[in-house]
Amino acid sequence: MAILTGKKVALLTDNGFEELELTKPKEAVEAAGGIAHIVSSQADKVKSWDFTTWGPDYKVDVLLDNADPADYDALILPGGQINPDLLRVNPKALAFIKHFIDAHKPIGAICHAAWSLTELDYVRGKKMTSYKSISTDMKNAGANWVDEEVVVDGKFVTSRYPDDLKAFNETIVEVIAKG
Numbered sequence: 001m002a003i004l005t006g007k008k009v010a011l012l013t014d015n016g017f018e019e020l021e022l023t024k025p026k027e028a029v030e031a032a033g034g035i036a037h038i039v040s041s042q043a044d045k046v047k048s049w050d051f052t053t054w055g056p057d058y059k060v061d062v063l064l065d066n067a068d069p070a071d072y073d074a075l076i077l078p079g080g081q082i083n084p085d086l087l088r089v090n091p092k093a094l095a096f097i098k099h100f101i102d103a104h105k106p107i108g109a110i111c112h113a114a115w116s117l118t119e120l121d122y123v124r125g126k127k128m129t130s131y132k133s134i135s136t137d138m139k140n141a142g143a144n145w146v147d148e149e150v151v152v153d154g155k156f157v158t159s160r161y162p163d164d165l166k167a168f169n170e171t172i173v174e175v176i177a178k179g
Contacts, residue, residue, distance in 0.1 A: 002177030004034030010072040016082020019048035019055040020162045021110045028169035037061035049080045069099035074176040079111025087116040106155040108172040128158040
């Protein structure tokens with residue numbers, strides 16, 4: 001596995017993120033020696049979704065209002081249906097994401113998370129995957145959508161759902177390590 005010593009990764013989320021799509025990438029970054037912060041517009045805690053019902057709350061490490069994207073080497077966007085829908089209408093979240101796009105930093109998006117990226121016209125021309133139910137949205141936004149476990153297009157890493165997390169985690173860590 002790649003080494004992330006000294007690398008900081010933001011996991012930008014809001015209420016309704018798919019629990020495993022935040023916890024497993026966070027664990028992978030930390031296991032590789034990186035620092036992973038949960039960044040959210042929620043003040044203290046953010047509520048997860050556990051497949052079919054609400055899951056536990058998770059401590060927010062950095063409030064979005066106080067987060068400087070320049071402090072981070074990479075961005076991971078967990079999925080779930082609710083979370084990305086909230087992020088894509090939040091101007092501060094979109095500005096945070098745009099920094100990573102403009103700075104050509106690694107971005108990982110799982111499941112429905114690419115919805116947020118469509119608001120910034122980021123998926124146009126990119127080869128990517130996502131949860132199947134939003135494949136038409138991604139194609140309409142100009143993506144070259146494929147149904148694969150994990151897809152890398154430059155520094156953009158996408159995955160479909162929790163069953164693909166092992167491949168996603170290994171790949172996003174490698175991409176972050178390369179910078």
